Amino acid sequence: MKKDQQLQLENELLKLRLLAETGAVVHIDGDASPEMEHAFLQMVLSIESRSPLKMISVHSFIGEPELPALEHFKTEEHCAAAVEKLLQLLDQHSIDIVFREDLSWKEMLRFLICDLMPEPIDDIRLPQLRAVFFYDTFHPDSGLFMPN
Numbered sequence: 299m300k301k302d303q304q305l306q307l308e309n310e311l312l313k314l315r316l317l318a319e320t321g322a323v324v325h326i327d328g329d330a331s332p333e334m335e336h337a338f339l340q341m342v343l344s345i346e347s348r349s350p351l352k353m354i355s356v357h358s359f360i361g362e363p364e365l366p367a368l369e370h371f372k373t374e375e376h377c378a379a380a381v382e383k384l385l386q387l388l389d390q391h392s393i394d395i396v397f398r399e400d401l402s403w404k405e406m407l408r409f410l411i412c413d414l415m416p417e418p419i420d421d422i423r424l425p426q427l428r429a430v431f432f433y434d435t436f437h438p439d440s441g442l443f444m445p446n
Contacts, residue, residue: 305332312339320346345422356431357415360391365411377403384410392428393419401433409433 309332316322316339324342326335357365371377381403388395388410395414397406413436419429 302332305336309335309339312336312343316342316346322346341424341427344424345427352421353418354421355415356388356393356417356419359419359421360387360393363387365415366407368408368411371404371407374403377407381406381410392423394428394430396430396432396434398433406433409436413437 313324316324322342324339326338330338357363366380371380384407385395395410397409401409414431417431
């Protein structure tokens with residue numbers, strides 16, 4: 299049996315194991331190489347084997363830094379600097395944030411401090427594993443245009 303065929307067979311067995319042990323049904327894009335699929339499945343198994351995972355706030359996950367008080371930020375420029383600083387800190391802890399393009403810096407800062415920091419997150423750190431938060435998940439109707 300060729301190496302690729304062997305790896306594909308192992309991948310199918312890993313998917314069956316995930317289904318049996320966790321109920322997870324895994325669908326991977328057909329463009330992924332067998333090696334990439336194998337690495338992904340191994341990572342998922344590694345995460346699942348650590349359960350039950352402890353949940354902590356994002357604020358705790360990033361080391362509980364002192365958060366700025368929103369009322370101290372009067373201009374968009376001051377807000378922009380604070381947002382950039384928080385985004386760098388989040389990035390250092392493998393957390394990404396996706397904002398809508400039309401948000402003000404002040405709203406981004408409010409979101410990061412008021413909405414994101416108390417949000418629960420799995421307390422797990424693995425190389426190559428990143429958490430992604432979407433502003434629109436927290437505020438799904440805020441970007442919709444509602445005609446009168």
